[in-house]
Amino acid sequence: MNWVKSIIVGIIAIAILYVLNAAMSATGFFGIGIDDYQSRLLVFIAINVILATSLNLINGFTGQFSIGHAGFMAVGAYASAYFTVTHGKAIETSLSGLGETVASSIVLLLAIGIGALVAAIAGLIVGIPSLRLKGDYLAIVTLGFAEIIRIVILNIDAVGGATGYQVPGYANFLWIGIFAIITVVVIHNIVKSDAGRALISIREDELAAEAMGVNVTRYKVTSFVIGSAFAGVSGVLFAHYNKFLSTNDFQFIKSFEIIIMIVIGGMGSMTGAILGAIIVTLLPEILRLLPAIQIGETTFQFADLRLVIFALILILTMILRPQGILGTTEFTDFFKRFRRADKPTGGLE
Amino acid sequence: MDTFVQQLINGLTIGSIYALIALGYTMVYGILRLINFAHGDIYMVGAYAGLFLATSLGFAANPSAFGFVVTLVGSMAIAAAMGMAIERFAYRPVRKFSKMTTLITAIGMSLLIEYLFVFFFEGKPRSFPQLLPNDNITLFGNATISTSQILIFVVSMVLMVILQYIIYKTKIGKAMRAVSFNLNSAKLMGINTDFVIAFTFALGSALAAAGGVLTAQYNPKIDPLMGIITGLKAFVAAVLGGIGNIPGAVLGGLLIGAAETMVVGYGSYIGIPSTYRDAVAFAILILVLLLRPAGLLGSNVQEKV
Amino acid sequence: MLTLENVSVSYGAIEALTDINLQVNQGEVVTLIGANGAGKTTTLRTITSLLSPREGRVMFEGKEISSIAAHKLLPMGIAMSPEGRGVFANLSVRENLEMGAYIRKDKKEIADDMEKGFLMFPRLKEREQQKAGTLSGGEQQMLAMVRALMSRPRLLLLDEPSLGLAPLVVHRIFEAIDEIRAGGTTILLVEQNANAALHHSDRAYVLETGRIVMEGDSKQLAADPRVKEAYLGE
Numbered sequence: 075m076n077w078v079k080s081i082i083v084g085i086i087a088i089a090i091l092y093v094l095n096a097a098m099s100a101t102g103f104f105g106i107g108i109d110d111y112q113s114r115l116l117v118f119i120a121i122n123v124i125l126a127t128s129l130n131l132i133n134g135f136t137g138q139f140s141i142g143h144a145g146f147m148a149v150g151a152y153a154s155a156y157f158t159v160t161h162g163k164a165i166e167t168s169l170s171g172l173g174e175t176v177a178s179s180i181v182l183l184l185a186i187g188i189g190a191l192v193a194a195i196a197g198l199i200v201g202i203p204s205l206r207l208k209g210d211y212l213a214i215v216t217l218g219f220a221e222i223i224r225i226v227i228l229n230i231d232a233v234g235g236a237t238g239y240q241v242p243g244y245a246n247f248l249w250i251g252i253f254a255i256i257t258v259v260v261i262h263n264i265v266k267s268d269a270g271r272a273l274i275s276i277r278e279d280e281l282a283a284e285a286m287g288v289n290v291t292r293y294k295v296t297s298f299v300i301g302s303a304f305a306g307v308s309g310v311l312f313a314h315y316n317k318f319l320s321t322n323d324f325q326f327i328k329s330f331e332i333i334i335m336i337v338i339g340g341m342g343s344m345t346g347a348i349l350g351a352i353i354v355t356l357l358p359e360i361l362r363l364l365p366a367i368q369i370g371e372t373t374f375q376f377a378d379l380r381l382v383i384f385a386l387i388l389i390l391t392m393i394l395r396p397q398g399i400l401g402t403t404e405f406t407d408f409f410k411r412f413r414r415a416d417k418p419t420g421g422l423e
Numbered sequence: 424m425d426t427f428v429q430q431l432i433n434g435l436t437i438g439s440i441y442a443l444i445a446l447g448y449t450m451v452y453g454i455l456r457l458i459n460f461a462h463g464d465i466y467m468v469g470a471y472a473g474l475f476l477a478t479s480l481g482f483a484a485n486p487s488a489f490g491f492v493v494t495l496v497g498s499m500a501i502a503a504a505m506g507m508a509i510e511r512f513a514y515r516p517v518r519k520f521s522k523m524t525t526l527i528t529a530i531g532m533s534l535l536i537e538y539l540f541v542f543f544f545e546g547k548p549r550s551f552p553q554l555l556p557n558d559n560i561t562l563f564g565n566a567t568i569s570t571s572q573i574l575i576f577v578v579s580m581v582l583m584v585i586l587q588y589i590i591y592k593t594k595i596g597k598a599m600r601a602v603s604f605n606l607n608s609a610k611l612m613g614i615n616t617d618f619v620i621a622f623t624f625a626l627g628s629a630l631a632a633a634g635g636v637l638t639a640q641y642n643p644k645i646d647p648l649m650g651i652i653t654g655l656k657a658f659v660a661a662v663l664g665g666i667g668n669i670p671g672a673v674l675g676g677l678l679i680g681a682a683e684t685m686v687v688g689y690g691s692y693i694g695i696p697s698t699y700r701d702a703v704a705f706a707i708l709i710l711v712l713l714l715r716p717a718g719l720l721g722s723n724v725q726e727k728v
Numbered sequence: 729m730l731t732l733e734n735v736s737v738s739y740g741a742i743e744a745l746t747d748i749n750l751q752v753n754q755g756e757v758v759t760l761i762g763a764n765g766a767g768k769t770t771t772l773r774t775i776t777s778l779l780s781p782r783e784g785r786v787m788f789e790g791k792e793i794s795s796i797a798a799h800k801l802l803p804m805g806i807a808m809s810p811e812g813r814g815v816f817a818n819l820s821v822r823e824n825l826e827m828g829a830y831i832r833k834d835k836k837e838i839a840d841d842m843e844k845g846f847l848m849f850p851r852l853k854e855r856e857q858q859k860a861g862t863l864s865g866g867e868q869q870m871l872a873m874v875r876a877l878m879s880r881p882r883l884l885l886l887d888e889p890s891l892g893l894a895p896l897v898v899h900r901i902f903e904a905i906d907e908i909r910a911g912g913t914t915i916l917l918v919e920q921n922a923n924a925a926l927h928h929s930d931r932a933y934v935l936e937t938g939r940i941v942m943e944g945d946s947k948q949l950a951a952d953p954r955v956k957e958a959y960l961g962e
Contacts, residue, residue, distance in 0.1 A: 139523050141530070203713050209522045210458050214658065215712055218705035221655075225702040326651060330530060337527055374542070381538035388531030393516045396524045594830070601816045601827050607778055608814035613802030613831040613879060 077263055084259045091251040113247050115355065117315055120254035121308050122351035126335040127261050127344065128304030133333075134341035135265055136297040137277025138205065139213045143305050144328035145220025148321070149196045150189035150306025151313040152233050155241040157188050158314065162242050182244040186253070186310045193306020194299050196223070201298035205291065220329055228321045238320040245314035253311060257304050262344055264300065273297055277342070327381070334384050340397055345404045357383065428566040430688035431681060436572045436641065438680020439579040443634035444657030445664070445672035446586060447506075447627025453603040453667035454623050455518065460529035461509060462631060463654010464536040465502050469632025470645040471540065472498035474551050483552035491554040495578070495636050499629035506628025507621045515617070533651075540647035548646040551639035571641045582633055583673055586626070590669060599623055603667065656683075656704040663711050665721020674719060679704050729754045729914055730775070730806075730883055735784035737767075737774050744770045745938045748784070752883065752916050757909050759917040759925040759946065761959055762935035768918040769811050771935070772887050775916075776801055776808050788883070803831050807881035811888050813872040817861030821852055824860050824871055828878030838878070845874035848904055866897035873904060883914045890921045902928050922959035926950040934959070 094116075129143045162181050169177035204215040233239050264270050272293050275283040284290045313319050335354045339346025357380065364376040444466050451459045476497045477483045482490030509532055517528050555574060559567045590596035602609045602619045609616055638653075639645050660679045664671025683704065687697040711718060730752040737745040745767045752758045762768050773779045775786055777798040786794045788804060796804075807828075816824050825845065829838045846853035849870040855863060860871060869889055876884055886905070890898040902924050909915055919925035926932055926946045934942040934955065942949065949955050 139526065204709075207712055207716070210456075210526050211712055211716070213526060214458065214662075215709055217655070218659075218708050222702045222705050222709075225699060229696060229698055327534075330534060333527070333530065378542050379538075381534055382542060385531045385533075385535035385538060389513055389528055389535065392520070392524050392528040392531065393513070396517070396520050594826070597819065597823050597826060598830065600818055600823075604816045604818045605814055607798075608810060608816065609827070610778070610798040611776060611802070611808050611810060611814070612827045612875075613799050614827070615797075615799045 080259045080263055084255050087255045088252055091248060091255070095248045095251075115359065117247055117250050119352055119355045120250045121312050121315075122332075122335060122355050123254045123348050124257045124304055124308040124311070125332045126339070126347040126351040127257055128301045128308070129332050130336045130339075130341065130344070130347040131261050131264065131273075131297055131304075132301040134336055134343065134347070135270065135277060136273045136294060137280075138294060138298065139209055140216040140298070140301070141213045141329050141333055142200075142216035142218070142220030143301075143332045144324040144326075145200075145216075145223040146193045146196055146302040146305035147309035147312070147328070148220075148223055148227060148324035149302075149309065150193040151309030151319055151324075152227050152230075152239070153192035153306075154185035154189035154310040155239055155313045155319055156233055158185050158242050158244060159240075162244070178244055179249070182249060182310075182314060185244065185314065186307055189306045189310035190303040191306075193309065194303035196306075197299040197302025198295065201295045201302070205294045205298060217326065217329065220324070221326070224321050224324050227324075234319065236321075238318055241313045241317050241319055243314055243317045245311045250311045250315060253307060257307065258344070258348070261300075261304070265344065269293065269296075274342075331384070334388060337388055337391055340403070343404055354384070426566075426688055428562065428564065430684040432566065432568050432572060434681035434684035435677055436575050436680070437683065438660075438677035439575050440634045440638050440653070440676075441657045441660045441679050442673040442676025443579050443582065443630045443637075444654060445660040445676045446583070446669065447631050448658050449661040449664070449666055449668065449672040450599070450623050450627050452661070454599065454620055455514070455525075456522070457514065457525050458529060458658065459514075459624075459627075460526070460654075461532040461536055462627065463650035463652075463657065464533050465506055465628045465650070466631040466635045466638075466654060466657075467540065467645070467647060467650035468505060468536065469498045469502045469628075469635030470551065470639045470649065471544070471635075471647075472501040472632060473636040473639060474549060474645065477552050477554060482554055486552070486554045486556070488555060491640075494554060495633060498636050499632045502628040502632030502635075503625035506624040510621055510624040515620075537647055537651070544647055546647060548644040551643040551645050553643065554640065557640075569641075575637045575641060578633065578637055582630060586630065587669070589626070595619065595622060652701060659704040659708040659711075662708060663718055665718025668718065668720045671718055671720035679707065682707065729789060730916065731787040732771075732775070733784050733787065735771075735774060735781045735786060737770055737779055738782050743782075743938060745774065745781075748938075748940055750933055750940065752914060754914055755909075755912070756931060757905065757915045757917060757929040759919055759929040759932045760935055761919055761922040761925055761932060763959075764920070765937075766935040767938040768920075768935055769887055770938075772808065772811075772885050772916075772918055775885065776806065802879050802881070805882035806885065807876040807879050807883070808885040809869075809872040809876040809887060809889060811891070813865075813868045815860040815863070815868050815871050815875070817859065820857050820859055821863070821871055822856050824875050825878050828875035831879060841878055841880065845877060848907060849874060849900075866893050866901075869893060869897075869901060870904075873901070873908075877908065877913070881913060883916065884908065886915060886917045888918060888920060890919065890924065898924065922955070923950075926955075926960075 125143060125147065129140065132138050132140050158181060165181050165184070166177045169180055172180075200216065200219045204212055204219070207215060227233060228236055265273070272283070272288045275286070275288055276290055276293060280290055331354060335350035336347050337350070338353055339348070339350030358377060361376040361380060361383070366376070367374045444462065447462050447465070448459060451457055451462070473494045477490065477494045480490070480493065482494055513528055513532050514525065517525050555570065557569055557571045559569050561567050590599060598609065598614045598619050599622070601612065601614065602616050606616055609619070656679055657676065660675035661672045662675070663678060664673070664675030683700050686695055686703050687700050690697055690699060732748050732750040735745060735748040736743065748771065750760070750771070760768055760771060770779065774781055777793065777796055781794055785792050788806060791804075793801060793804070816827060819827065822842075825842050829841070832838055851867055852870055852874060855867060860868065863871065873886070873889065889901050889905070893901065898921065905915060905917065905928050917925055917929060926949060929946045931944065932946045932949045933940050934949070942952070942955065950960070
């Protein structure tokens with residue numbers, strides 16, 4: 075039931091996306107046009123939505139604390155890029171009978187499959203030993219693994235090493251949007267399933283969950299692997315949209331940005347993570363619109379304050395509202411409250 | 424053989440700096456069970472405070488031993504005040520919340536310090552003035568040791584001895600150990616635990632700042648993000664030695680420093696290129712946490728249940 | 729000396745203490761007995777400001793102490809030997825006692841008081857330089873009591889001093905309570921061992937599920953059939 079409903083919602087969302095895509099390619103579509111800058115922003119929102127919702131599965135719903143999500147994004151990005159760089163053209167040629175669009179789409183889907191798989195394997199390798207650790211130690215280990223992954227990639231000359239890696243641009247607005255929607259639908263359904271309730275029970279009280287027969291280790295590792303796989307997908311899309319990869323894109327700060335997204339929205343809230351991804355993507359653009367300030371001989375740009383503002387948001391959120399803007403509630407719950415005003419909404423939380 | 428001696432000297436030099444920073448991590452973790460992510464940035468602030476003092480007090484133009492001491496002590500004091508302020512305004516309000524909340528606050532604080540410095544001082548490195556003459560002394564073979572390396576050994580040794588004295592012999596030091604074991608019991612003794620915690624931050628921050636100034640004498644390029652990697656390695660040093668354990672932090676720092684330079688010197692023989700030097704600490708961290716989470720000198724006796 | 733007026737305490741939605749009225753007069757030994765979970769420790773934690781009352785107030789020598797910071801009570805003259813002893817396992821016996829005298833500056837008299845403590849429990853003298861974590865349960869209890877005395881309190885709060893100790897050690901602890909009282913210190917004793925507590929105190933309160941259900945002279949309560957049945961196992 076849940077699946078059917080959300081797949082319908084997903085299809086509607088993809089239809090809207092298709093219209094948007096059309097609006098973009100033909101500037102005159104119903105008089106609405108989206109320029110390159112706007113479509114680029116939408117793409118980065120979509121990529122960040124994938125990152126935020128997948129990290130939210132690990133941190134928000136399962137109650138683990140990973141701060142190395144960018145590492146798995148890097149794994150997906152580089153593994154898939156290596157595939158498309160070495161085999162992309164050949165596969166496209168052999169499929170040329172199906173038409174250019176179909177052929178290149180198949181290459182992208184293969185790349186996504188590879189990126190997700192390799193990132194999932196990385197997640198498994200990292201997850202099995204480290205999920206024995208609790209809280210802050212787990213956090214540090216994920217950070218350490220992400221950095222090791224980055225340094226290893228930096229030392230592989232086949233993927234460009236320190237000079238960066240040119241990647242063919244297979245991913246476009248439509249595909250990235252579709253995968254953002256798929257990610258949201260899949261993770262939403264995991265969370266609402268029996269397995270999702272098991273994950274939440276681990277977050278609330280690990281010992282009690284164990285006592286009630288939940289295989290805590292297995293669920294923790296599974297959620298970590300699924301989260302990593304989706305981070306890998308976001309990496310694939312990023313690589314094939316940006317057409318260039320540098321290990322600098324996957325430093326600590328990238329992992330922290332994803333943390334900021336889910337903290338702002340509220341860990342354990344699906345809509346919160348999406349909201350956080352949108353805010354984190356758009357805030358720098360809004361800051362860029364503000365005029366520069368001249369103090370003495372130096373000019374200060376508000377855009378340079380981006381990370382200062384994020385840091386302040388993090389600290390103030392923790393002090394004033396540690397559960398984040400939405401906490402574990404969903405944005406849509408507010409509408410439900412109006413709609414079902416006649417039904418009691420209280421009860422134990 | 425002389426390469427080995429040379430790498431060892433270099434390793435112990437960096438290791439002493441790691442040790443100075445690791446002490447702050449270990450003390451704060453011992454008392455609050457908090458990984459103070461911003462601690463590495465205090466090391467950076469110490470270097471900038473030193474640059475500010477040395478320039479504004481004229482020591483940069485007229486280097487002297489006196490100027491170095493004033494710069495060192497002054498930047499330690501500035502960092503101590505900053506450490507206390509961070510504790511008071513960011514960590515104290517969230518102290519009673521979950522571990523995840525305090526950790527996120529610490530990450531936020533780290534980013535705040537880093538990017539405020541990037542904003543005001545720009546991202547590019549600045550050069551730190553040479554406050555003491557730096558000569559190379561040739562040891563046996565071709566190994567050399569510079570006077571700034573000797574300075575790092577001597578000053579960090581002196582500071583660690585002072586710290587050891589404070590923690591084991593003074594009233595406030597004993598109170599720190601009491602608070603780290605049982606906060607509520609310490610309150611019942613009439614110990615102002617908030618003050619003890621603030622003092623711990625001051626002490627740790629001062630040591631990190633000393634590390635910053637000393638590093639800047641050895642390698643005079645300082646930049647606002649210099650504390651990230653160094654700070655994380657120092658944290659690894661604290662974990663390796665056994666977090667909460669003071670001698671452990673020193674041992675861990677020296678070992679990490681030595682391991683790192685050994686990889687640079689000899690790693691290529693076993694297929695590890697020197698570019699992996701930054702990965703060494705993290706690999707050690709993961710091995711320690713998986714094989715011996717209590718660290719080399721740590722015991723589980725101090726673990727709270 | 730110490731008065732609890734209509735004190736109620738709750739942990740979140742759960743009420744742990746309801747309308748507690750309790751008084752300890754100068755020079756008395758008062759005991760608070762009750763079963764596990766009756767609220768004995770909660771009462772002590774409220775008196776020492778580790779918890780704050782939802783309603784009512786705690787008065788000490790005419791001053792309200794309900795909202796005072798926990799570490800400021802010791803200078804006023806209230807010391808506690810907490811439940812589970814709360815010794816600093818990572819500090820030596822001597823350092824634990826120094827912590828007990830943390831608020832005092834008179835080095836000479838502190839040394840004298842330490843010697844008095846060692847006289848009361850010579851075992852501690854033997855273990856002076858040992859880490860408190862290596863002591864036996866009974867020795868830790870002795871240390872906790874002497875440590876609490878190191879601040880020269882006028883009121884001493886003892887939380888379950890006999891818990892988990894061998895009968896011989898329990899006997900020694902209660903003897904020490906008599907000695908402390910003879911030295912002029914007022915004592916509020918919280919105990920599950922009702923028999924011993926009633927024999928070594930002047931007055932007693934009986935706590936059941938967060939309420940005081942009986943109070944009076946210890947000798948009379950010890951003879952009360954309801955107390956006998958519920959707490960003395962007769």
